[in-house]
Amino acid sequence: DVKVTQSSRYLVKRTGEKVFLECVQDMDHENMFWYRQDPGLGLRLIYFSYDVKMKEKGDIPEGYSVSREKKERFSLILESASTNQTSMYLCASKRSGTSRTYEQYFGPGTRLTVT
Amino acid sequence: QKEVEQNSGPLSVPEGAIASLNCTYSDRVSQSFFWYRQYSGKSPELIMSIYSNGDKEDGRFTAQLNKASQYVSLLIRDSQPSDSATYLCAVKPSDNFNKFYFGSGTKLNVKP
Numbered sequence: 001d002v003k004v005t006q007s008s009r010y011l012v013k014r015t016g017e018k019v020f021l022e023c024v025q026d027m028d029h030e031n032m033f034w035y036r037q038d039p040g041l042g043l044r045l046i047y048f049s050y051d052v053k054m055k056e057k058g059d060i061p062e063g064y065s066v067s068r069e070k071k072e073r074f075s076l077i078l079e080s081a082s083t084n085q086t087s088m089y090l091c092a093s094k095r096s097g098t099s100r101t102y103e104q105y106f107g108p109g110t111r112l113t114v115t
Numbered sequence: 116q117k118e119v120e121q122n123s124g125p126l127s128v129p130e131g132a133i134a135s136l137n138c139t140y141s142d143r144v145s146q147s148f149f150w151y152r153q154y155s156g157k158s159p160e161l162i163m164s165i166y167s168n169g170d171k172e173d174g175r176f177t178a179q180l181n182k183a184s185q186y187v188s189l190l191i192r193d194s195q196p197s198d199s200a201t202y203l204c205a206v207k208p209s210d211n212f213n214k215f216y217f218g219s220g221t222k223l224n225v226k227p
Contacts, residue, residue, distance in 0.1 A: 035217075040123065042219030043159075043203065058214075090158055103149055104205075104215055106158040 003027070004093050004107035012113045019078040021110050023091030030096035032074035033104065034058075034066065036087040043090065049074055050096065081114045088112075118142065119206050121218035129226050134191040136221050138204030141185070147207035148180060148187045153220065154200045163189060194225045 007022035023032065033048040035058075045058030049068040063085060067075040074093075078085055091107040119140050128134045136150075147166055151159035165171045165178040165187065177190040187206075191198055201220040208214060 040219060043217040045214070048214070103161050103164060106160070109158045 004091055004105050006089075006091050006107040006110050008110050009108060010111050010113075012115065013078075013081050014115055015082060017078075017081050017114075019081050019112065019114075021076040021078075021089055021091075021112070023074045023076070023093075023107055024072050025074075025091075025093040025105070025107075026072065027093065027095075027105075028071065029093040029105075030071070031094040032068065033092040033094070034064075034074065034076045035090045035092065036060070036085075037090055037109075038087050046076065081112075083114050086112060086114045118208070118216035119204055119218040121202075121204050121221045123219060124222040125224050126221055127224045127226060128194050130194060130196060132194050132225075134194045134198065134223055134225070136189040136191075136202050136204075136223065137186060138188065138206075138218055139186045140204075140206045140216070142206065142208045142210075142216075143182075143185060144209040145206045146209060148178070149205040149207075149215070150176075150178060150187075150189045151203040151205060151217075152200045153203060159203055191223075194223075196225050196227050199223055199225045 004025045034046045035043045044060050047066040049055045065077045089110045092104040094104045095102045121138050150163040152162045153159040163178040165180045171178045175192045179188045201222045203220045204218040205215045
């Protein structure tokens with residue numbers, strides 16, 4: 001079974017703090033993703049990575065950066081947290097390739113509150 | 116314009132009934148379609164995938180795909196209270212095999 005883990009389930013940070021969210025997958029997947037989920041807006045892609053040290057912006061990258069130094073680990077960084085970044089953050093991983101059967105597997109999520 | 120659209124609900128059905136969830140998408144040549152179930156406070160889990168026109172059945176779940184009309188649906192037969200969750204539709208576009216577009220989800224309530 002694919003296992004995707006996230007470093008924290010709940011996190012409370014203050015405005016202006018630098019925040020690190022960590023994600024680890026154990027299935028040797030090439031692709032990893034960071035989403036945020038807000039009521040009524042669904043899942044929105046922040047960044048994804050298709051290989052070590054490679055990244056691509058998603059739909060809402062502003063205010064975020066990412067790091068992928070090892071294949072199994074993908075970090076999301078909030079350089080200076082703001083209250084509008086209060087959200088549920090979901091990490092996902094997926095095997096690379098063009099096969100239409102490859103689906104995304106999600107971690108348990110981190111609920112971040114910025115006060 | 117949203118890529119994937121779902122009615123947010125809530126959709127309420129009595130226990131034992133058929134729940135019908137619908138999703139429309141804008142990319143005419145999308146090839147892969149997925150239904151995820153998400154319980155409150157939990158992360159999405161994949162329950163069905165479908166790639167060809169027609170129906171695909173798995174237990175109490177049936178996914179239906181109509182590419183000409185650009186919609187995909189999920190039927191849940193003999194609905195149970197444990198099916199109460201938000202159901203997310205996801206579409207893999209034709210121009211980026213790594214990217215998924217998600218709908219905002221339909222909340223389903225199954226009443227005992």
